Amino acid sequence: MTRSRVPGLLAVPAALAVGFLAVPLIGLLGRTPWGSIGAELTSPRVLEALRLSLVCSLGAVAVSVGLGVPLALLLARVDFPGRNLVRALTTLPMVLPPVVGGVALLLAFGRRGLAGQWLDRAFGITLPFTTTGAILAEAFVAMPFLVITVEAGLRAMDRRFEDAAATLGAGRWTTLRRVTLPLIAPSLGAGIALCWARALGEFGATITFAGNLPGVTQTMPLAVYLALETNLEAAIALSLILLFISLAVLIALRDRWFPSA
Numbered sequence: 001m002t003r004s005r006v007p008g009l010l011a012v013p014a015a016l017a018v019g020f021l022a023v024p025l026i027g028l029l030g031r032t033p034w035g036s037i038g039a040e041l042t043s044p045r046v047l048e049a050l051r052l053s054l055v056c057s058l059g060a061v062a063v064s065v066g067l068g069v070p071l072a073l074l075l076a077r078v079d080f081p082g083r084n085l086v087r088a089l090t091t092l093p094m095v096l097p098p099v100v101g102g103v104a105l106l107l108a109f110g111r112r113g114l115a116g117q118w119l120d121r122a123f124g125i126t127l128p129f130t131t132t133g134a135i136l137a138e139a140f141v142a143m144p145f146l147v148i149t150v151e152a153g154l155r156a157m158d159r160r161f162e163d164a165a166a167t168l169g170a171g172r173w174t175t176l177r178r179v180t181l182p183l184i185a186p187s188l189g190a191g192i193a194l195c196w197a198r199a200l201g202e203f204g205a206t207i208t209f210a211g212n213l214p215g216v217t218q219t220m221p222l223a224v225y226l227a228l229e230t231n232l233e234a235a236i237a238l239s240l241i242l243l244f245i246s247l248a249v250l251i252a253l254r255d256r257w258f259p260s261a
Contacts (some may be wrong), residue, residue, distance in 0.1 A: 017075035032240055033233045039083060040237035048215055049238065053200055056131065056219055060138035061146075061192060067139075068125035068146040069188070073176075075147070088191035094144045101140055102208025109136065109209075127209075134210040134217045138199035145158070145198050146191035153187025154180075180216075190253050199250040 033040065034118070040046060074080075075087055093101055109127045119125040127133040141228040161183060165175045203221040210217040212226060220238050227235035 001127070014118050023196060023229040028236065028239060028243065032236050036233060036241070037237055040234050043234065043242070045223070046234060046238060049218055050241065052131070052134075052173070052215070053185055053219040053221075056134045056138055056206075056217075057196055057199040059135035061144050061196045062145045063135065063139040064143040064195045064199075065192065068143045068191075069150055072147045072150035072227045076151045090147050093141050098141055098202065099202025099208050102205040104252060105133075105140060105205060107210040109133070110164060129211040129213060129217065131216055134206050134219065137205040137209045138202045141202050141205050142199040144193045145194040149187055149191030149194060150184060153191075155185045156187075158248075193249050193252060197246060 062236055071086075072091065075090070076081060091223075096104075106113060106128060108114050109119070109129070111117060111120050113127060116127060119127070127136060134153070156180075157180075161179050162175050166178045170178070200219075201221055202219070203225065206217065206219060212218050212222045220242060223237045224238045227238065
């Protein structure tokens, strides 16, 4: 057996770190009203928040795939002036406080915003405080996770397969559809999973840009926030759903993040 090179004294802070991360989750599970959990999860308010969360998060994933995959291809394959700046702007929502992102969306797509006033005058489209606005807010914060994951997959893939396809007469679109995308399918799947999980748990940008309107923009995280003041058991039930979804995503991606030795 190989002797560990890690100093034994580090076991204490490591154990404290595990406890610090585990105790809140244990507290959530310990306070879960298991006897009434079924009734809470099937209440109309919870089901409506769950339905809206699925609609908005899947819509955000669709927007992210449609816009993010081409952006990842551009960043990975094209050396253009300002590429580092574009990459920085792409990843900025990952570290930007979500409420600040919501304010930025309001200033951009609000009725008097930079693009919002044009959308309102030209097409009568109003985004804030609508379901579409909630999808836009979730896509804003979730898309970077897909872009960086797909870009990493593109950079890691063996480009000789693409060269071989080109040699055999395949055009760029054929090569992309039949060679590139199948080769990066694991990275694309991981990016979609991360994007969906982030969109499902989004709170700050959504409540700032889309509000907290039941049946319109009140997703599960917003319902949890509201239920904390009126119905703690419903808040715990909704939190439990989000916890299990997050755990499922981690389990699905464990081999990509923590490959077996």
